[in-house]
């Protein structure tokens with residue numbers, strides 16, 4: 450199903466009655482989308498702590514295996530990474546765990562022609578065998594392990610430094626002071642330039658920040674999940690830490706790609722998310738209908754409205770929508 454059909458399906462199911470009375474608005478929307486694919490570029494830059502990035506990034510998690518479990522074409526993933534750069538995107542989000550290892554390789558290959566002009570992010574923290582890439586149970590942020598992980602990342606990403614290195618999940622077995630102590634050493638050695646934390650608790654952020662300034666927190670945040678507004682975003686404001694939003698499109702839901710007729714493939718993790726269960730989906734589709742209504746009013750797509758909403762929350766919030774489709778990258782950027 451192509452992008453236009455996908456959008457139509459989203460509109461038809463979520464905002465059908467609205468569309469029936471608004472056919473001319475829909476035609477205008479289609480025309481605007483065509484123009485956007487040719488003319489738009491990611492505008493503006495944002496600051497995460499002291500690190501400047503494009504106001505929209507690109508999440509590359511699914512470039513070795515999509516949520517739907519398909520394997521995307523590697524040359525096409527390179528094309529998307531490069532076309533994103535041409536459109537002003539300079540902020541690329543990977544992790545050791547994606548693949549594992551393979552997504553870092555794809556990103557390193559993709560950005561090689563312009564590596565010095567972009568910000569590369571990756572994440573450590575899962576217990577992954579450094580030789581084979583096999584996943585082992587649990588977390589591992591032991592400093593000696595993290596040092597090895599970073600050496601592997603540098604090779605896979607074809608670079609001599611990671612611009613922004615995150616701890617993917619807090620390891621309760623290793624005090625955050627030990628983790629940040631190691632990161633400080635890596636920063637002194639020039640192998641890491643900035644660091645961040647993903648899904649940490651408040652005290653972890655404060656303790657880490659006291660040892661070395663945290664550049665960014667990376668948490669799930671979108672119109673579908675607003676949990677960080679309670680404590681974490683105010684804390685980022687207090688401490689001057691940037692905020693990067695993962696799954697800013699609600700793993701596709703906020704684009705209209707998921708509806709009551711959706712059946713997830715075996716192995717697609719979205720199939721076990723309760724927000725998409727038959728009991729909960731109708732309530733969440735009401736949110737999508739509202740977003741779709743705004744999209745029509747603004748001559749935009751639901752995905753664009755969802756990203757614009759995030760950008761409007763704070764000047765230091767940067768969404769990293771993930772995609773494996775050129776048309777979606779263009780729409781998002």
Ligand SMILES: NC(=O)c1ccc[n+]([C@@H]2O[C@H](COP(=O)([O-])OP(=O)(O)OC[C@H]3O[C@@H](n4cnc5c(N)ncnc54)[C@H](OP(=O)(O)O)[C@@H]3O)[C@@H](O)[C@H]2O)c1
Pocket residue numbers: 455507508509510511515516542543617647667668694695696697698699700701702704706752769770771772773774776777778780781
């Ligand atoms: N720190 C963490 O723990 C963590 C967790 C999850 C994700 N992340 C990061 O956040 C990034 C983004 O998150 P995500 O990929 O989970 O979720 P997302 O960006 O909210 O949504 C991605 C999904 O939406 C689809 N999509 C994207 N743009 C679209 C558009 N314009 N129209 C229709 N469908 C569209 C994608 O499919 P197509 O490929 O077909 O476009 C994909 O299935 C990841 O790549 C990763 O870097 C971090």
